Amino acid sequence: MAKIQSSNCSNNQVAELDALLMAARQQYRSDCQQTLLLAEQALRIAQQQRDAAALAHATLLLGQAHYILSGAETALPILRKALTQAKAIAAHRLAAESLIGIACALQSLGQLHAAFLANLDALQAAILDNALTLYAEAYLGMGNLYVQHNEHSKALHYLALASEWADLSADQDLRCKTRLHLSATLLSLREFSLAYDVLQQAKTFLILPLRRDWQAEIFNYLGLIHVEQGESSLALDCLQMACKINAEAGFVWGQTVNLLGLGKLSFRLEQPQAALSYLQQALALVDEFQDLYLLQQIHYQLYLIYEAQGDVVRAMMHHIAYHDHYMKLQRQKEYSQFRANDKRRLQNVEMKLKLLSSELEVNQLKQQRHQEVDRLRELESAVYHDGLTGVYNRRALDERLPELLRLTQESQGHLLAIMIDFDHFKQVNDRFSHHIGDVVLRTACELLSKLTRDNDMLARYGGEEFVLIVHHIDAAIANHIAERMRQKIEQFNWADLQTGLHVSISLGCAVWQYGESAEQLLARADKALYAAKHGGRNCVRFAEVDHA
Structure with a gap:
């Protein structure tokens, strides 16, 4: 952390200040009155030494102690001052801790929306310092706000995330705390057996x-x-x-x-x-x-x-x-x-945290089993990719498409599904062998992938049927993409693979309609593909827009 110190500041004074802050933080769990006294003493020394980081730290501890001893109204201005001091020196961890304290105080005062925003800001500040314990604390705050709104299912989601981050941080006290909150919400949801199990876990972490x-x-x-x-x-x-x-x-x-x-x-x-x-x-x-x-x-x-x-x-x-x-x-x-734009901000932060969580979990696995790194990568890829063609598999499509539709709906954008089927593919297998059929699918997917963008999603839907999900384009451009794909497959020299081999594809396109589910979108694309098949094959057809 950044420090602004006077030139005559001795090493002994620095050591004394650090010891005071550490003691104040340790005493907070058992004796808040002692924390208050130590924080006040550290504050005076930090002001004398012009130590900006220690000043922010001492102010934070002062605010936290006042919250327990004097209540939210007394603590709130002190915690806000700590936040200002922490931001001034880019002390992201202290800023996140201050915001979590502010959120607790605001919740106590009944200002739930402001508390929600403070927890959200805390998550974003914690990301900058990769502070695992603070992810858990902020998610705890989110969950408790939803409890206060009597939205226990949503609360359960955030409290479960808090518990996961507490486990990753290996903080025994935090692991107990998150499980206590989780069990309370499970009780509200009348999940008594599960709540009992979580309480037994909490007992093992109790200090x-x-x-x-x-x-x-x-x-x-x-x-x-x-x-x-x-x-x-x-x-x-x-x-x-x-x-x-x-x-x-x-x-x-x-x-x-x-x-x-x-x-x-x-x-x-x-x-x-x-x-x-x-x-x-x-x-x-x-x-x-x-x-x-x-x-x-x-x-x-x-x-x-x-x-x-x-x-x-x-x-x-x-x-x-x-x-x-x-x-x-x-x-x-x-x-x-809680407002829609605040929830979108939270979703964006959650996406970053999910990536961090995945990265952390994978890194831990690599540290524990370094000799299995290559195998781990293969397994990670295999979960969402088709083993034959290398494109996404049905599981990836089923999991990702609903999320893409949600993002498209929020941004009021465009999204299309293009269903692709290989014409007379059974005859290819019967006449030239299943091995040649596999080669055709693998080669075709390589050709089609070259015509897609990085953010498009080409997935194997089943057998010789594939789906391409494209967004941020209109129907005219989608028609052009589908036609290029059709021509690419038709014009490829398949005879180089096997004499007499000819391959073509039929394509059915559907433009996503507002409010439409993933299943409904794919069903309309499939209907358009059926029209292409019965229209002579080797062609592109668009689904009709449902005006119902």
């Missing part, structure tokens, strides 16, 4: 006694699973253990969640007085941090209990409170809807 709060969280989720499986005694034991750990450690939010769970379970077990006791304790605690979602849930459970007891006044009071918090959450959700 104790440092992560007592996460231990409590594991007990809480196990309790919820036992509730759903009708194992009330086990559920009660797990939830009470979680509550005990959180109470002893002073984790108020976790304790509130556990009391809510115990209240629900007690009501389910027809123990209304115990349920009321747990829920009233939870209501008293949640007032300290005003979590709208928890307030909504607690008031709803109290409403159900009082309604069951016939206490209409108290039931109505809690139902009104429940409804007020529900409406506040809905207004937040409406204000914070």
